[in-house]
Amino acid sequence: MAVEIETVLVPVDGTSEAERAVEYAVAVAQRYDAGVHVLHVVGESVARGVQHGAIDADDVADDHQAFMDTVRGYANGVPVTQSVALGFSATKLTQHPVGVVLDTADEIGADFVVVPRESVREQPTAMLGKVAQYVLSYASQPVLSV
Template sequence: MYEKILFPTDGSVGTAHVALQAIDLARQYGATIHVLHVVDEDFRTRLGEFTGADDELDRRGEQAVERVERMVTAHDVPVETALETGDPATTIVEYAGDIDADVIVLGTHGRSGVERRLIGSVAERVVRQSPCPVLTVRLPGTDVTVETEGQATEIAQATLDDKQIDATATAADRQRNVWVVEAEGGDRSLLVYVDPVTQRASVIDRSD
């Protein structure tokens, strides 16, 4: 059903949560994720008088797509990236047509009322103009996608099951940049490290 999934990103906080929706679709259908960042041409023009502004906008765009690229790669999903300049909504729609995208997964800040009318919404314009279906996901206020001990334990257990390791995840502890989940099975004592952003997990056997 889906072979090409377009994921536009502006580097907003909470992008990881939205990217996971695209990753889930890609894994389900064996699709490739195309990560796109559009540098707003009007914004670039307004900043043109400031030395180094162009380079800074490009650098931020490159960082935005690279963060998502690392996340998608961590889930073993094929990924391609692109950096374009133009009107964001128009460029996203045109790019979707150029690559013959099957679906666009797009984060939205959930603006409403006066704020939406004054600022406008890229997501709304993409939905109206897109040549393919659009899945909109509201951006949360954080890039962390594993927020509770229960979530970390569930991911750890799924990883153990996938690796056919006969062990049960028991307790999780949130450390600075990682969840550490303890697991026991027979005479084996294991630790499962879960990345709180990408949800990528690795298993360490403490019995060795």
């Protein structure tokens, strides 16, 4: 039975580990002639900083654009799409990064997920390494944790 992969989801949080996960996601996509969907998961501290004016939303958007420029450099012709989601919500207590990743995988019809395993805790955007084990345990798609 042949494995069919059309969409590879890679959640990112702006860390070097997330960038490495993108490299793996592109490699999987190239192997299966698939596309890559990059999900920018915005951490609680960044979301609150934007909400309270301590962080400029344009700076966050510029950071995402710079990250996507890097992704497109790796892509080598692989189609790349992107979306942004809040990892946490002050109004929706059940919203957390694991749920955001799993829900997005279902919503976009991802066939494969690549998640960064370790994040540098000193970085304010780092958070996905903490959820990799849960994504591995609960995703209905195959998951590669790097």
